[in-house]
Amino acid sequence: MQLVNKRRSNVCRALAAAAAGLLQSTQANAADTTTTFESGVLYYKENGGRVQAIEPSVTASYDFGNQHRLSLGVIYDSLTGASPNGAVPSTQSQNFVTPIKIGSTKTSVTSASGGSTIISIPPTPGQLAQAAFGRQYTVDAGKLPVDPGFKDQRIAANVDWSQPMFEGSTIGFGAGFSHEHDYQSLGAHTRLAQDFNDKNTTVSLALNYEHDTSRPLGGIPVPFTSMSPQWKGPNDGKNGVDAVLGVTQIMNRFWLTQFNYSYSWSNGYQNDPYRVISVVAPLTGLPVDNLYESRPEKRRRQSLYWDNRIHMDRDVLDLSLRYFWDDWGVHSITADISDRFSFARRWFIEPHGRFYHQDSASFYKPYLVQGQPRPANATSDTRLGTFNAYTGGLKLGWIPNKVDELGLRVEYYKQVGNGHPPGAIGQLAKQDLFAQVSAVSATLSYSYGF
Amino acid sequence: MCLTSWLCSMRKRPSMPRKVSRAGAWVVGFTLTALALNGCASIGVKPWERDLMAQKAMAVDSHPLQSAMDEHIYFSKEASSGGRGFAGGGCGCN
Amino acid sequence: MKLHVFQMRFANFTGLAKSLALIIVALAALNPSAHAQSLDLAPYKGKVIYVDFWASWCGPCRQSFPWMNSTYADFKARGFEIVAVNLDQDQALAKTFLSNFTPQFPVVFDPKGVVATDYHVKGMPTAVLIGRDGRMRFTHDGFKPEKESEYVSHIMALLDEKAP
Numbered sequence: 012m013q014l015v016n017k018r019r020s021n022v023c024r025a026l027a028a029a030a031a032g033l034l035q036s037t038q039a040n041a042a043d044t045t046t047t048f049e050s051g052v053l054y055y056k057e058n059g060g061r062v063q064a065i066e067p068s069v070t071a072s073y074d075f076g077n078q079h080r081l082s083l084g085v086i087y088d089s090l091t092g093a094s095p096n097g098a099v100p101s102t103q104s105q106n107f108v109t110p111i112k113i114g115s116t117k118t119s120v121t122s123a124s125g126g127s128t129i130i131s132i133p134p135t136p137g138q139l140a141q142a143a144f145g146r147q148y149t150v151d152a153g154k155l156p157v158d159p160g161f162k163d164q165r166i167a168a169n170v171d172w173s174q175p176m177f178e179g180s181t182i183g184f185g186a187g188f189s190h191e192h193d194y195q196s197l198g199a200h201t202r203l204a205q206d207f208n209d210k211n212t213t214v215s216l217a218l219n220y221e222h223d224t225s226r227p228l229g230g231i232p233v234p235f236t237s238m239s240p241q242w243k244g245p246n247d248g249k250n251g252v253d254a255v256l257g258v259t260q261i262m263n264r265f266w267l268t269q270f271n272y273s274y275s276w277s278n279g280y281q282n283d284p285y286r287v288i289s290v291v292a293p294l295t296g297l298p299v300d301n302l303y304e305s306r307p308e309k310r311r312r313q314s315l316y317w318d319n320r321i322h323m324d325r326d327v328l329d330l331s332l333r334y335f336w337d338d339w340g341v342h343s344i345t346a347d348i349s350d351r352f353s354f355a356r357r358w359f360i361e362p363h364g365r366f367y368h369q370d371s372a373s374f375y376k377p378y379l380v381q382g383q384p385r386p387a388n389a390t391s392d393t394r395l396g397t398f399n400a401y402t403g404g405l406k407l408g409w410i411p412n413k414v415d416e417l418g419l420r421v422e423y424y425k426q427v428g429n430g431h432p433p434g435a436i437g438q439l440a441k442q443d444l445f446a447q448v449s450a451v452s453a454t455l456s457y458s459y460g461f
Numbered sequence: 462m463c464l465t466s467w468l469c470s471m472r473k474r475p476s477m478p479r480k481v482s483r484a485g486a487w488v489v490g491f492t493l494t495a496l497a498l499n500g501c502a503s504i505g506v507k508p509w510e511r512d513l514m515a516q517k518a519m520a521v522d523s524h525p526l527q528s529a530m531d532e533h534i535y536f537s538k539e540a541s542s543g544g545r546g547f548a549g550g551g552c553g554c555n
Numbered sequence: 556m557k558l559h560v561f562q563m564r565f566a567n568f569t570g571l572a573k574s575l576a577l578i579i580v581a582l583a584a585l586n587p588s589a590h591a592q593s594l595d596l597a598p599y600k601g602k603v604i605y606v607d608f609w610a611s612w613c614g615p616c617r618q619s620f621p622w623m624n625s626t627y628a629d630f631k632a633r634g635f636e637i638v639a640v641n642l643d644q645d646q647a648l649a650k651t652f653l654s655n656f657t658p659q660f661p662v663v664f665d666p667k668g669v670v671a672t673d674y675h676v677k678g679m680p681t682a683v684l685i686g687r688d689g690r691m692r693f694t695h696d697g698f699k700p701e702k703e704s705e706y707v708s709h710i711m712a713l714l715d716e717k718a719p
Contacts (some may be wrong), residue, residue, distance in 0.1 A: 049525065049526045050526070051526045051527065051530065053530045055534065066530065068526060068529075068530070070525070070526060076700075076701065077699065077701075086529075181548070202547065202548075204547075204548035204549070206549075206553075208504075208505055209505065209507075209508060209553075209677065209678075210508075210553040210678070211504065211505030211506065212505070212549075213548045213549030213550070215546060215547065215548035215549065217546075217547065253543065255543070255544075255545075255546055257546035257547075257548065257549075258549075259521060259546065259548055259549020259550055260504065260505070260549070261504075261505050261506055261511075261514060261549075261550060262504060262505070263504075263505075263506060264506050264510050264511075264512075264513055264514075265513060267514060267519055267521070267549075267550045269521060269546055269549065271544060271545065271546040273543045273544050275542075275543060312541075312542070312543070314541070314543055314544040315544075316544030316545060316546070318521075318545075318546075320518075320519050320521075320550075322513040322516070322518075322519055327516075327518040327519060333541070333544045335541040335542075335543075335544065337540075339540075341540040341541065343539070343540065343541040345541065345544075351518050359518075367535075367539060367541075369539060369540055369541060372540065394538060394539060394540055395540050400538070400539065416517075418524075418527075420527070424534070424538075426538065448538060450534075452534070454527060454530060456524070456526060456527060458526075507668055507671070507672070507676075508671075508676055508677060508678045508679050508681075509608070509610055509642035509668050509671050509676065509679060510644070510668070511612075511679070512610060512611075512612045512643065512644055512645075512648075515612040515613065516612075552612060552613055552614065552679070553678060553679070554613045554614055554615050554616075554678065554679050554680075554697065
C-alpha cells in the first residue's frame with residue numbers, strides 16, 4: 012500500500028522482513044509445525060476523504076525438515092481517495108491540469124473518483140496525440156489542494172529460503188517483486204545469522220538490493236517545469252542497497268534485547284512525479300505557478316534501533332527506540348511501546364503507543380517565492396517536513412492453541428506539524444501549510460500451523 | 462565471544478561517523494553499562510532456561526505480517542524507514 | 556552406588572587439546588558438592604540407560620516422546636532403561652505434557668538444572684546414553700526423526716555388550 016504518492020521502494024523489503032520474521036517466529040515452535048500460514052487484512056482510512064486502502068496479505072511457510080524452510084508471501088492492495096498534490100492553499104480557487112491516457116483501460120480516472128473533468132488541450136506543434144486531452148480538477152478557495160482522481164492497485168510477492176549452514180549459523184536468501192500500473196520494483200536479499208554463547212548471542216547481517224522503475228501516467232516530468240497535461244519524458248528508476256547489522260542478546264530468562272545498525276543507499280529517480288510546489292507572488296502570497304518538485308538523486312540513510320522484550324508473568328512488554336538520520340538532513344526519533352497482557356488462558360489484550368518526531372529535510376519548503384533564486388532542490392512534501400506523529404492502538408487476541416492466533420487491532424494515527432511557519436507571505440499567513448494527516452486502521456489477522 | 466568486547470570494538474571502528482556515536486551514545490552506553498554490570502559470564506541463560514524465550518510473544522518479530530503492514534504505513538507517511546532486525550532469541554532447541 | 560559420569564565421548568576425540576579439556580571437565584565433575592542432588596542411577600546398574608533431558612516448551616522434545624515410548628517397549632526386556640529428566644520451571648506444564656504421552660519410564664524433575672549442569676547439557680533436548688559399564692558412551696544433541704535409526708543402532712550396540 013503506498014497510501015499517498017509514489018514512495019514505495021521498500022515494498023519488497025517489507026515483504027522480505029515479513030518472510031524473515033516468519034522464519035524466526037516459527038523457530039520457537041520448530042518441529043511442532045511444518046506448515047504455517049500468516050494471514051491478515053488491513054483496512055486504512057484517512058480523514059477528510061483522503062486515502063482509503065484495503066490490503067489483504069498471506070504468507071505461507073513450509074519446513075522441509077532440519078529447518079530448511081521455504082516461505083512465500085503475497086500482498087494485494089487497493090486504494091482510492093484524494094492525495095495532496097503539494098500546492099499551497101489559496102484565497103482564490105485553483106485549477107490543476109494533469110495528463111490523462113484516453114482509450115486505455117489503464118486510465119487513472121474513474122467516475123467514482125469525482126471532481127475531475129476531462130478537457131481538450133489546444134494543439135501545439137510537435138505534440139503527441141495523447142496530449143490532446145488532460146484531466147482538470149478545481150480546488151476551492153481555502154482548501155488544501157488534493158488530487159481527487161487517485162486510485163491504485165498493487166500486487167507484490169516474495170519468496171524466501173532459509174536453512175542452517177554451519178554449527179549455529181543460518182543463511183537465507185530470496186527475491187521479491189511489486190507491481191503497480193505506474194511503478195515496479197524488483198529485489199533480492201540475503202541474510203546470515205550466527206549464534207554465540209550457547210545461543211544467547213546472535214549476530215546477524217542482512218543485505219537487500221532493489222531496482223525500481225517509475226513510469227508515471229504522463230511520463231517523467233523535468234524538475235522545476237510547470238505542471239502540465241503534456242506527455243513528458245520516458246521512464247526512470249532507481250537502485251538501492253540496504254544492510255542491517257544486528258546483535259540479539261538474551262540478557263536473562265525474562266529479557267531479550269536487540270541492537271541494530273542499518274545503512275541504506277539509493278541512487279536514481281527519487282521524485283514524486285505527480286507532486287508540485289507552488290511559486291507564490293512575493294507580496295500577496297498568491298500562487299502564480301506550480302512546478303514539479305526536485306529531490307537529490309542520491310540518498311544515504313542510517314539508523315540505530317534498540318528493541319527490548321521483557322517477560323513479566325502475564326505481560327510481555329516490548330519497548331523499542333530508533334534514531335534515524337540521512338544526508339537529506341532528516342533526523343528522527345521513534346519510541347514504540349506495547350504491552351501484551353494475557354487473561355483467561357486463551358486471550359490477550361495489547362495496548363500500543365508510538366511517538367515519532369522528525370526534523371525536515373534541508374530542501375523542504377512549503378512554497379517558492381517568485382523572483383527569488385531557485386534552490387538546487389525543493390519539495391513541499393510534508394512527509395519531508397518537521398512534525399510529530401502519535402499512534403495509539405489496542406489489539407485483542409485469541410489463542411485457540413499453541414500455534415494459532417486470531418487478532419483484531421484498531422489504531423489511530425495523527426501527525427501534528429506547524430501549518431503556520433514564521434514569515435509566511437501575504438495570504439499564506441492565514442492558510443494551514445501543513446497537510447495534517449490523521450487515520451484509523453483496523454487489522455484482522457489469523458495465523459495457524461499444522 | 463564476549464559481547465562487551467565485540468560492542469567496544471564496533472564503537473572504535475573508524476568508519477562510524479562521529480554523528481553515529483554521538484547520536485547512539487546513550488543507547489550503546491546503556492547496553493554497555495548493562496553488560497558491564499552483569500559481567501559477561503552471568504549474561505544469558507542455560508539451555509533449559511529458555512521457556513519464556515520459546516514463547517511466540519518473546520520472538521524478535523512475533524508478528525511479521527503486522528510489522529510489515531506497520532512499516533508500510535509509516536514508510537508512506539514519514540521520512541524514516543527501517544531499523545528492525547530478525548534473528549536471535551527463541552527456544553534454542555537442538 | 557552413585558555413578559559418576561565422565562565426559563568420555565568415543566567420537567570426536569580429535570586432538571590432545573580436546574582430550575585435556577575433557578579431562579579438566581571430568582575432574583570438575585568429580586567435585587562432590589556438585590552432585591548433592593545428582594541423578595541416582597544405582598538401581599539401573601549393569602543396564603543400558605538413556606537419560607533424556609527435556610522440557611514441555613521444546614518442540615523436538617514433543618517429537619521424541621512417542622519414539623522413546625516405543626523404543627522403551629522394544630528393548631526393556633533386554634535391559635534398556637530410560638530416565639527422562641524434566642527441566643520445566645513450572646512443573647504443572649510438564650505434567651500437562653506428560654498426560655498427553657503417558658510414558659512408561661520414570662520421569663524426574665530438575666527445575667534448577669542441577670542434573671543438567673552435571674551432564675553439561677548444551678541444548679534441548681539432549682540424550683545421554685550410558686553403557687552397561689556405567690560410562691557415558693553416546694550423546695544425542697537434539698532429536699531428529701530422520702536419525703531415529705542411528706539412535707537405535709547406538710542402543711543396540713550397547714545392549715550387545717556384556718556387563719563388567
